[in-house]
Amino acid sequence: IxxxxxxxxxxxxxxxxxxxxxxxxxxxxxxxxxxxxxxxxxxxxxxxxxxxxxxxxxxxxxxxxxxxxxxxxxxxxxxxxxxxxxxxxxxxxxxxxxxxxxxxxTKLRKTEVVVRYRDLEPESYELYYRPVWDWLQELLLNRNIVSKMEWDARRLFKFDGGSQTWKHFIEEAWSANSWWSFQSKLPAGAVPLCVVFYADKSKLSSFGTAKGYPVIVRCANLPMDIRNGSGIAGGRVVGWLPIVSEDAAHSGKADFVNFKNVVWHESAAKIFESMAEYCRTGYTMVCGDGVRRWMYPIVLIKSADYEEQCVICLTRGLKSLHPCVRCPIPHDQLLDFDNKYLERTAKDTIEILNNARQKALISKADEEAELKKYSLRPCFNSFFKLAHSDPFAGVSFDDLHFQDSGVWGDHIFEHAKIQIDNRSAVTKIDNRFKEFPRWSKLNHFDTGVMKLSFNDGSKHYDISRLFLFAAHDVIPEKENKAAYTLLKVMRKYINMIMYSGLNVQTSDTIALGHGAIKNFVYISLSPDVNKTFNVIKVHYHQHLYDDIENKGVLRGMSTKPNEKFHGPLRKIYLRQTNFKDTAKQIVRFEHQSVVATLIQDEIQILDRYEHGDPELPSDLETPIDNVHFTLGSKLKPVSFAQLEGEDLIFARIHIRLAEFMSTLLTTATNIVRVTYTAHDTIIPYQFLKIRYESLETWRLAVDILRCNPSFHGHPRYDYIIFRGILGPVFARLHYLLLCNACNSQYPIALVQAYKIVNTRSRIDKDLGLLRIHKEHNLEFISVQSIVRGAVVLPISSETDDKFVWDPLDGDMFLRVKKYFPGFTDGR
Known part of the structure; x- marks a missing residue:
């Protein structure tokens, strides 16, 4: 071992x-x-x-x-x-x-869902649906897709050298408890076929008068990178649910709300009707890879926002006695994280419904009172027809609606905008957002954020990780204790979402994540915050790690990949329909898009088969390329004398570089002395790709770094972490070059190093800020010593000190916790 x-x-x-x-x-x-x-x-x-x-x-x-x-x-x-x-x-x-x-x-079909409201004539609603089993068979018969599927539950362990023990970790759904538990219920030799379900109503028109209600499914047997994509193996629209029009005479009444829920579940039952029998008996077929499998389908994960989860599980929502879909916690005890309530189950719910129906024989009021005690609706859940697909076990924590747009967007951020109302403070925060360094996949806020009004979860996610660093000094504690305490809440919130969002969860990170949630809840209870966090989306964090341990990491349960469908569907409505009988037109064009994706995928396979992978363009130069890094954007060779005339940072560069190379190449048995003249040349580069092993995923990750005086019209000199003699060092790239020494070429970087400030201010400790201070001189380092890229933020115009942006990604968050323990905890 x-x-x-x-x-x-x-x-x-x-x-x-x-x-x-x-x-x-x-x-x-x-x-x-x-x-x-x-x-x-x-x-x-x-x-x-x-x-x-x-x-x-x-x-x-x-x-x-x-x-x-x-x-x-x-x-x-x-x-x-x-x-x-x-x-x-x-x-x-x-x-x-x-x-x-x-x-x-398989095309979407049209059918009628007929439901009676009160004693009136039955009402008929159009449902467009694609039988889920037909969709599953398309995946199973596709050799390229089925060959990437995983079937058997497994438990994963990593050998820890420190404790000399095997430590459990979780990643995909098949490495979590629910898959294992389900396979335990199956006959020997049978395997799970797991479905991820999503539904959500969305606006199609600008004013919200036109709405769509897509149902999207994904196959959890495929890796998250594949199933969360938009290709043929990604999400598929299998339903376009009917929307019951609000009637002024009935809207808001309990029986009308129940009626709308019945329409929803009758529609969902039709969508899943084709696989209901196989949930009980299994289905045997020869798949596209030639393997004969006995498969039992199950709706393992139900990905939805809170409101949709209430519909899925037929609970009564926010204003009920027990608003949580997952457990019967009282509405006024949502911040109770010391006690854990029993989870709701399909079995218990059926028993409650049966008891209530017995009481209905005597009095409808008695039935209503009984169900109200449990915050349940008097409707039959369509998922009860699918064996093993308990809707309460399936609904899952959703980072988009419970964290990004929820706890952050609806509560912390809105409260911050109320508390921080000083014009100069608002201006300072907005300016810092405008100046924030650009980074791959990070939203940039050119107009600031304090006056923004939007409902984009990805933007909320980025703002939630940035706001603390932009606002750390705008409100002194003595002037506004509530605003300052809210900043402390933000640090605890950052730690909470960074731990929960990790793409590999070990027994250690799960324990730390539980602690981060409790730390957030504890500080949010402070009366100094001047706000209550007794809200359902905070309470849901009590179920967060249960979901991770049962169904895999959050990325596999998130609504984020499914929310991306709404944009294309909205475009179809606006640009390809005549705004009459739109559902029929939308599902037709959506299906054409899916077919186009399938054909395009097959064309790419044909091209690779006939021509192989295309070669790199001839004008792309990467003269130094290995597993760890690639240099690019090569410039013309330049002499040391030319460089010295360009900038003071290049003073005596040929002497300084010669001293560095001599030290770099000298070994215990071989002393090397390198010399350069002012007329010798080096080759500059302005692009650096670093590949490194992520502490989060344990796989190769890539950072693209620039060292360019004019990248898209602006100077771009990125920051890095490199391996120093005494440990990791943060630094800023100033120059990338290739030099000759001892008949070999060496990639070298000229950097401005920063040291950690160990004497910390009270604000830095309170808010968990990692401050670094500029060293006196620039220095040369080997590009080989660069660990990865980093984002470093200016503090103010009055100091050269910087803040390390530790929530850049999961790897950086864990790396800072590992290298500088305690610095980013906050207090």
Missing amino acids: QLDDIKIEYHPNSGRKPVIVHFDDFGRSEDVNEGSIPPNRTPWHPWRSRMDFEVASLALDCHMNKQKTDKLINSIYCAAHGLDAFTLKDHQEIQNTWDLAAERL
């Missing part, structure tokens, strides 16, 4: 023996050799040519930017020069061919 070895214990029903793999080999799976099997030679069928499909696909999208315009021009160019055939005549022919192509995948 070696340090960090991974032990995999498979479920006993799988018949697979435990295995131990070396850390470096964990997570690496052999790709399917697509070249060994001839692909579909005409994936664009029923179009007469690939060119026809390309143009039809572009017309379907109907939102041309520069890239798509170039694609159209290129397509026309190919046709004009006889490189391919273009035979389409008009829009109608495109639509007719789309209708033929639509047969390649």
Whole structure:
């Protein structure tokens, strides 16, 4: 056994023996050799040519930017020069061919859902749905998709050198408890086929008068990177639920709300009807990879916001006696994290419903009173028809609505804008947001945030991690204790969401995460905050780690991938419908988009089969490339004399570099002396790609770094962490170069190093801020010593000190906790 070895214990029903793999080999799976099997030679069928499909696909999208315009021009160019055939005549022919192509995948069908309200005539509602079992079979029969699926539950352990023990960790759903528990209920040799369910009503028009209600499913047997994507193996719209119009005479009344819930569940029952029998008996088939499997489908995860979870589980919502969907905690005790209430279950709920119906034989009021005690509705849950798919066990913690747009967006951020109302403070915060360094996948706020009004969860997530650093000094504690205490709440909130959002959860991080939640709840109870946090979305954090241990990390339960569907659906409504009978048109165009994705995927497979992977462009130069880093954006060679004339930071550069290289290359048995003259040259670079092993995921991660005086019109000199003699050091890149020494080339960086400020101010301790101070001189380092990129924030114009932005990502958060324990805890 070696340090960090991974032990995999498979479920006993799988018949697979435990295995131990070396850390470096964990997570690496052999790709399917697509070249060994001839692909579909005409994936664009029923179009007469690939060119026809390309143009039809572009017309379907109907939102041309520069890239798509170039694609159209290129397509026309190919046709004009006889490189391919273009035979389409008009829009109608495109639509007719789309209708033929639509047969390649299961289309959405139309049916009527009939429900009676009170003693009135039954009302009929249109439901468009795609049978879920048909969708699952499409995945199972696709060789490229099914070969990436996992089937057997497993428990994962990593060998810890310090304690000499195996430490449990969780990642995908199949490494968590619910999958293991479900497989334990199946016959030997049978395997789970797990579905992720999502539904949410959304606005289609600007004023919200037109709405859509998509149901989206994903297959949890696929890795999160695949199933959370938008490809054919990603999410699929399987339903377009009817929306019951609000009637002024009935809106808000309990029986009308119940009626709307019945319509919802009758619709959901129809969507899942095709797989209900197989949930009980299983289904055996030969999959696309040639393997015969006995599969039991289950709706393992129900991904939804709070309001939708109340509909899924038929609970009564925020104003009820027990507003939590998961447990019967009283509405006035939501911040009680010392006691844990029993979880709701389908079995207990059915018993309660049966008892209530017995009372209804005597009095409807008695039935209502009985159900009200448990905050349940008098309706039958459609998920009770699906064996093992307990709706209460399935509904899951959602970081988007419970954290980003919830605890942060609805409460902390809104309260901060109320508390921080001083004009100069508001201006300072906004200016700092405008000046915040740019980083990949990080929203930039060019107009500040204090006056923003929006409901974009991704923006809320970024603001929640940035706000503390922008506002740390704008409100002295003596002037506004409530605002200052709220800043302390923000630090606890940051720690809480960073731990909960980790993409690998170990027994250690789960324990630390529990502690972070309690620390947040404890400080939020302070009367100095001047706000109550006795809200359902704070309480839900009591269930957060139960969900992680049962269903995998939060990324697999989040509504974020599904919310991305709303934008394209809204565009279809606005740009491709005639605003009449829109549901029929939307589901038609949505299906065409799915078919287009399938065809495009097959075309890419065909291209790789015939031509292999395309080579890098000839003008892209990466002269130094290894596993750890790549240099790029090469400039012309420059002499040391030229550099000295450009900037004072290059004073005596040939002497300083020679001294550094001599020290770098000298060993205990070989003293090396390197010398340069002012006329010798080096090669500058302005781009650096660093690959490093993430402390969060234990896999390779990549940072793209710039060292450029004019990147998109602005200077860009990124920060890094490098390995110093005494430990990790933060530094700013000033120059990247390639120099010659001893007949070899060496990549070197000129950096401005910063040291940790150990004598900390009260504010730094209270708010958990890691302050660094600029060293006197620039220094050379080997690019090989760079660990990863970093984001460092200016504190004020009065000091050169900086703050390290520790919530950059999971790796940086854990790295700072590891290297500088206690600095970012806050108090």
